Amino acid sequence: MRKQFAIIGLGRFGSSICKELYHMGHEVFAIDTDEKKVEAVRGLATQTFVGNGTDENLLEQIGIRNFDHVIIAIGDDIQASILTTLHIKDHNVPNVWVKAQNDYHHKVLEKIGADRIFHPEKEMGSRIAAYLTSDTVLDYIDLSADYSIIEMLATKKVAGKTLVDLDPRKNFGCTIIAIKRAGKVDVTPDPSAPLNAGDILIMIGDKRDLRRFREGQL
Template sequence: MKKQFAIIGLGRFGSSVCKELHRMNHDVLAIDKDKHKVNELKNHATHTMVADGTDETVMSKAGIRNFDHVIVAIGEDIQASILCTLILKDFDIKQVWVKAQNDHHHKVLEKIGADKVFHPESDMGERIAEFLTSEKVIDYIDLSDEFSIVETLATEKVKGKSLADLDIRAKYGCTIIAIKQKNKVDVTPHPEDRLNPGDILVVIGHKNDLRRFQKEGL
């Protein structure tokens, strides 16, 4: 499903996420104060804009309220990052994701209501973009460049099926290490355990295998 994203801050990370989301055919608005950075992304975004993400009036006129997700990837200016996040939360944006510079910055962003805070490396843009656009992935943890743990939603496709029926280890090379059902967490799932839509599966595996499982297995 096509989504609308705005990215504020077009450094290495912001540019990387922008390019990947655009490649995935989503609508992307790329915003930065630096016109040179904006010009570099004209062919990698649906719309571009030279603007200050901390200017509430400008952001309102840009229609930022219409976007499903806004990613704040402002560089080293922590004050600007915090102010921009506050403005976006006041606009009732559905999901505001923010790049943190350090642990203190992270704590402040959480306190002011950022929906997701991350400490990205320059090469993480592709993985963040994939996570943002998935309807099923709730959270993930990178274990290495190749392996991750993912929390993903069970859909109608697996309703009433047991883990043995799914047999995802044989089919996809992944392993379900836990199942969350309402207020219960089962960390020793059995092959005969049956799934319902809305259950959360905690799955470990190679990133390529996890992507395939999310697309084909759920």
């Protein structure tokens, strides 16, 4: 389904999201105070604007209240990020996602109603650390400080075993929510079917429980 996104702040994070959403076929309105950054995404966004997200006249001009999502990816100017978030929440945009610089910034964004808060460097650090410390971790998504979804590669150690044999919920407190095999994802895997080496187990749980499962079973 084609959606409308506004991205305010076109640094590396904001411009990367802009390009990906545009290539996926969505309408993307890109905004930054730096004309060079705006020029860099021209042709990779539906419309581009040179302006400040704290400028209420600009927000009215582009009809910010009509957007499905607004992503505030302003760089180091925490004050501008907070003011932009406040203005956009005042326009009743249903999904306002904001990049946070630090824990203090995160707390303020929570209090003023940001719907989702990103820590791109911190989240990427968690992913890279997971990749570096295990040959079986293929992908890693933080859901909160304690919970994650993780893709793990089934090794020869579990080949021939079933989900009943492993029983990760009982033994480790985490859950296999899907199995990816030969490019296809089975979201209702047969618990009595044997696993193959090379299967990708998509799991959810507390990070410590997921680590215990990985270290104990794979």
